[in-house]
Amino acid sequence: MMWILIVVGALLLLGVYLSWTAGRLDRLHARVDASRAVLDAELLRRSASALELATAGLLDPATSVVVADAASRARTVNEESRYQAESDLTAVLCTGLDDPQDLAALREEIPGLGQPLDELGMACRRAAHARRFHNEMVRGAQRLRRKLLVRWLRLAGHAPWPETVELDDTVPRGFNG
Amino acid sequence: MKIGIVCPYAWGVPGGVQFHIRDFSEELMARGHSVSVLAPGGEDDHAPPYVVKAGRPVSVPYNGSVARILFGPRAAARVRRWLTDGDFDVVHIHEPETMSLGLLATWWADMPVVGTFHQATDRSRAMSAARGILQSSVEKLSARIAVSEEARRTLVQHLGGDPVLIPNGLYVDRFNVPARPEWRSDGGTLSFLGRVDEPRKGLPVLLAAWPGIRAKMPDARLLVAGPGDTSEIRQAIPAEHRDSVTFLGAVSDEDKAAMLASSDIYVAPHTGGESFGIVLVEAMAAGAPVLASDLVAFRAVLDDGRLGALVPIGDADALADEACALLADPDRRRQYRDAASVAVRRYDWSELAGEVLAVYEMVMAVGSPANRVFRMPRR
Numbered sequence: 001m002m003w004i005l006i007v008v009g010a011l012l013l014l015g016v017y018l019s020w021t022a023g024r025l026d027r028l029h030a031r032v033d034a035s036r037a038v039l040d041a042e043l044l045r046r047s048a049s050a051l052e053l054a055t056a057g058l059l060d061p062a063t064s065v066v067v068a069d070a071a072s073r074a075r076t077v078n079e080e081s082r083y084q085a086e087s088d089l090t091a092v093l094c095t096g097l098d099d100p101q102d103l104a105a106l107r108e109e110i111p112g113l114g115q116p117l118d119e120l121g122m123a124c125r126r127a128a129h130a131r132r133f134h135n136e137m138v139r140g141a142q143r144l145r146r147k148l149l150v151r152w153l154r155l156a157g158h159a160p161w162p163e164t165v166e167l168d169d170t171v172p173r174g175f176n177g
Numbered sequence: 178m179k180i181g182i183v184c185p186y187a188w189g190v191p192g193g194v195q196f197h198i199r200d201f202s203e204e205l206m207a208r209g210h211s212v213s214v215l216a217p218g219g220e221d222d223h224a225p226p227y228v229v230k231a232g233r234p235v236s237v238p239y240n241g242s243v244a245r246i247l248f249g250p251r252a253a254a255r256v257r258r259w260l261t262d263g264d265f266d267v268v269h270i271h272e273p274e275t276m277s278l279g280l281l282a283t284w285w286a287d288m289p290v291v292g293t294f295h296q297a298t299d300r301s302r303a304m305s306a307a308r309g310i311l312q313s314s315v316e317k318l319s320a321r322i323a324v325s326e327e328a329r330r331t332l333v334q335h336l337g338g339d340p341v342l343i344p345n346g347l348y349v350d351r352f353n354v355p356a357r358p359e360w361r362s363d364g365g366t367l368s369f370l371g372r373v374d375e376p377r378k379g380l381p382v383l384l385a386a387w388p389g390i391r392a393k394m395p396d397a398r399l400l401v402a403g404p405g406d407t408s409e410i411r412q413a414i415p416a417e418h419r420d421s422v423t424f425l426g427a428v429s430d431e432d433k434a435a436m437l438a439s440s441d442i443y444v445a446p447h448t449g450g451e452s453f454g455i456v457l458v459e460a461m462a463a464g465a466p467v468l469a470s471d472l473v474a475f476r477a478v479l480d481d482g483r484l485g486a487l488v489p490i491g492d493a494d495a496l497a498d499e500a501c502a503l504l505a506d507p508d509r510r511r512q513y514r515d516a517a518s519v520a521v522r523r524y525d526w527s528e529l530a531g532e533v534l535a536v537y538e539m540v541m542a543v544g545s546p547a548n549r550v551f552r553m554p555r556r
Contacts, residue, residue, distance in 0.1 A: 100480070100519065100520065104516070118528075122532070128341075129341040129343075130535075130539055132341045135339055136321075
């Protein structure tokens with residue numbers, strides 16, 4: 001008699017633990033999705049700022065064309081190539097806007113350049129922060145999903161394995177003054 | 178946005194973290210956010226209206242030394258009341274690993290929590306038995322911010338993850354003040370800022386270099402600002418150079434800016450323990466060319482020597498040579514000044530507050546990990 005009670009009690013505890021873990025996993029997935037949405041929004045903001053700078057007619061035509069091309073590609077390319085296109089935009093920005101001294105001279109020379117430049121700098125930093133933030137969230141979810149019980153009992157259901165976002169979001173040195 | 182900020186150190190005691198929180202809070206309020214700062218302190222301590230005092234810290238043995246810590250049931254109750262009354266959208270805790278308010282606030286908060294790490298100390302010795310509790314508390318942070326690359330590295334080593342880097346800020350315009358003629362010498366004015374009796378701030382190195390500088394620049398003078406007992410230090414200076422060194426003691430913010438603005442060179446001869454070097458940025462904002470020891474943090478702020486001169490750490494002879502070379506080269510000083518005046522904008526609160534707010538928006542979009550064993554009762 002006693003052992004039945006013990007087994008039932010143990011099963012109950014296990015059940016509570018499992019449903020708690022499943023709930024936790026569910027919330028974690030929701031947070032991963034939310035932080036991914038934040039990251040996508042910040043990347044869009046960055047490419048929008050780059051596009052704005054490039055089409056404002058303030059920079060030289062060559063720089064403008066290259067930046068505008070990279071920015072609009074990042075905004076229009078399909079999902080698989082998206083992060084590659086974002087990395088390409090970073091590469092273009094880092095090449096074109098890498099010298100703080102050049103940029104300081106340009107700021108003095110061209111009135112009205114300061115604001116779009118500052119906005120782009122801020123957008124670059126925000127995007128970099130957002131990616132770090134998202135990846136931390138993803139790693140937390142991955143840690144939980146690697147646990148044995150979670151794997152054996154498929155507590156994650158059909159939710160896809162959360163992946164970190166890997167892309168180059170270096171902030172061009174020119175924006176550091 | 179309703180923002181609650183937790184300051185680990187008593188508001189009345191001047192310190193980098195307190196100044197950082199003060200300036201940042203004022204910037205947020207100027208942008209229309211509502212801010213409440215929770216800091217240690219007694220009822221009669223002077224503090225601005227947005228600061229809520231959590232009680233006086235007491236001295237207890239902790240982590241191998243005596244620390245001033247705020248703890249006990251009453252402190253815990255105050256933190257809980259502050260969290261409930263504030264109904265914050267986000268809580269921002271500075272130095273969450275400090276055994277103080279931060280720990281309590283992280284524990285009780287059920288809104289998203291952001292933590293900022295200022296120090297870059299080696300934590301390996303610390304918190305043996307308490308480690309588990311502190312670790313789980315740090316894991317509750319929705320986002321982590323480090324103020325310098327070194328602080329970030331320490332954090333990654335000890336806790337892993339990938340915290341964001343947002344440097345310390347200042348109000349650049351407040352340092353744009355005129356020079357004080359009575360502090361100037363046409364033969365070259367150098368300045369030093371920091372506790373005079375704390376060797377790692379490097380005053381001994383500078384004073385060892387001083388006779389060498391005066392040998393080449395006989396009319397140079399040195400301004401030393403910072404708290405600490407100066408009588409012995411003054412006696413140790415050779416008599417013929419004693420009058421060329423002016424000790425200003427602890428200075429107000431206005432005097433600090435004016436001293437920097439009066440300087441031909443601001444010298445930062447620190448020998449270690451600096452995680453960021455906000456003083457360098459302050460000097461740059463005031464238009465003082467910087468001559469600093471080659472610490473990792475200083476090299477980063479000076480962009481590998483583009484924004485100021487770097488000399489080997491603790492080398493008085495090298496310091497004297499470089500100071501003389503710089504005094505004799507007004508062009509190089511102008512270059513540093515021009516480049517630095519652009520670079521410091523990156524550290525202005527108008528920029529940095531936007532970055533921190535971006536982090537707030539992120540954690541709010543994602544929500545708090547609603548998974549507490551203890552949930553705070555809602556009224």
